[in-house]
Amino acid sequence: MRVSELVACTGVPLATVKYYLREGLLMPGEATSATQARYGEEHVRRLGLVKALAGAGLPIPRIRKVLQLIDHPDGSLFEVLGQAIGQLPPYLDIPADPGDYPRARAVLEKLGQIYDPRYVAVAQLERALEALEDAGIPMTEERLDAYGRHIRGIAEVDIGLMPTGSAEDAVRCAVLGTAIYEPVIAAMRRLAHQDIAQNFFQKTDEQDAS
Amino acid sequence: MRVSELVACTGVPLATVKYYLREGLLMPGEATSATQARYGEEHVRRLGLVKALAGAGLPIPRIRKVLQLIDHPDGSLFEVLGQAIGQLPPYLDIPADPGDYPRARAVLEKLGQIYDPRYVAVAQLERALEALEDAGIPMTEERLDAYGRHIRGIAEVDIGLMPTGSAEDAVRCAVLGTAIYEPVIAAMRRLAHQDIAQNFFQKTDEQDAS
Structure with missing residues (x-):
């Protein structure tokens, strides 16, 4: 054409x-x-x-890096996927020493998850947990249990639906699936809050009226 | 002091x-x-x-609006919470006509959720679903079922942990809990992917070796 x-x-x-x-x-x-x-x-x-x-918000040099990983994968597919997803925002310093990320480490150990301490999502989790503390609504054990279970459920579906064909398909799906589904999850959570809150407030109103 | x-x-x-x-x-x-x-x-x-x-990324006029809602709540707590959360990014046009948001409407009807069609999260969901289609990884029924179930589980915990005391506490918790927990969920999902993928690739390697 x-x-x-x-x-x-x-x-x-x-x-x-x-x-x-x-x-x-x-x-x-x-x-x-x-x-x-x-x-x-x-x-x-x-x-x-x-x-x-x-x-998804990637600047040109990071798009180039993803394409290079697709065209010239270096290492196992697992490593290539990790590097490709590492190109996504938010852009934070990669942990030099996992000991610098005490909150994230505690959460990941509690969840019993294997993780690469140099993975940027560890720094992302640390920052997010720090912001919670600053705001006075820290992660409680109860919330972490439920979040961990449900987020794992979502992640299992994601991995289960990944194409197992070419490395290009896998990288494309991992990078886009990670980035583009995040706003979907955020919007669905906000809408679920509305639905649940509506029921909750209706019940409270009825109790008040009776 | x-x-x-x-x-x-x-x-x-x-x-x-x-x-x-x-x-x-x-x-x-x-x-x-x-x-x-x-x-x-x-x-x-x-x-x-x-x-x-x-x-959490709110510009000054939107922070002022949240504070006004706390200091001079106008309407039911449910309405005040909705208006307060509406001050959070992303900033999109509020739907004029729910018919303009066919993808979001279909998802919400499938999930059987009550929603306010003028709520900005509806527009947010529509944009996010559109981006999925553009990227060639549209929401499937299988994924929506699982996502809907798990996100509802998360949202139920959120609402269950909301303070029921003063309106200020409720608004503070709703706005911050919505905004500040979104990056936590995103980071936890990325880390869950890594944990699950590691197991998955290990199994594949073992099968290849045997």
Whole structure:
């Protein structure tokens, strides 16, 4: 297909397609003349991935890193997935010493989870737990038990639904599934609060009235 | 206490305390001279709340709105809570017509949840579901079932742990609990993925080796 069809097919504006080509995020098409090139299915797929990664808030260098991991996976798929997900926001310093992350470590030990102490999500958890303490609503044992159980349930579904085909499919699904499902979960939680609170307040009102 | 003690006690810098006083986010202290004032427990509490709301990403006008809702609640506690949580990011247009949000509506109907169609979380869910489709990993029935169940479990714990005392406590807990626990959930999910994936890849490696 021509570049105009690539634009129509992906919804990515022409200027952006050209920018991605210049930045090397999109591989060049097959030249058909000095000014024209032909593009194929792999360009559509790549452009969709770049668009989704940009939409998930990744800056260009981090999108490039994810694409490199897909094109030249170095190490086991497990390691590649970890590195790819490490490109997602929020961007925090990776723990130098796991001892620096006492709150996260205590939570992970309580949950009995295996974790890589250099994984950025450990720092993310530490910061989040610190903010809870600052706000005066620290994580209690009761809440951690329930959160741990339910979040594990969600994560099991996520891993179970991962494609087991190519490394590209796995990386795409892991990175996008991690990033793009987070706002879904946040919105669903807020809406579940509303539903539960509505029932709760109705009951309270009825009790008050009786 | 003097303003220097207020600073020491809350960890909010003096310049920021003065700024909050000017902006009316912090009520003035009791004047003890032309240049000095005395502050009390309510100033510590208010400053802690403003700090936490700012940390959760709320701009000043939205912090002011939350404080107004606490100081002058207008309507039922349920309505006040809804308005207070509506001040949290992400900032999206509130649905004019629920028909504009077909994906969110379908999910909420499937879950059998009561919802206020003008609640901003509906727009948030719609955007998030749209991004999933764009990325080629749409919400499936299987995933929605599991997500719905587990997120409801989390939300029930949240509501169950809400203080039932003053309206201030309820609003504080609802707003901060919604905002500050979202990064905790996101980090815990990423770490649960790592734990489950590690087990999963170990099993696959063992099968390959045998």
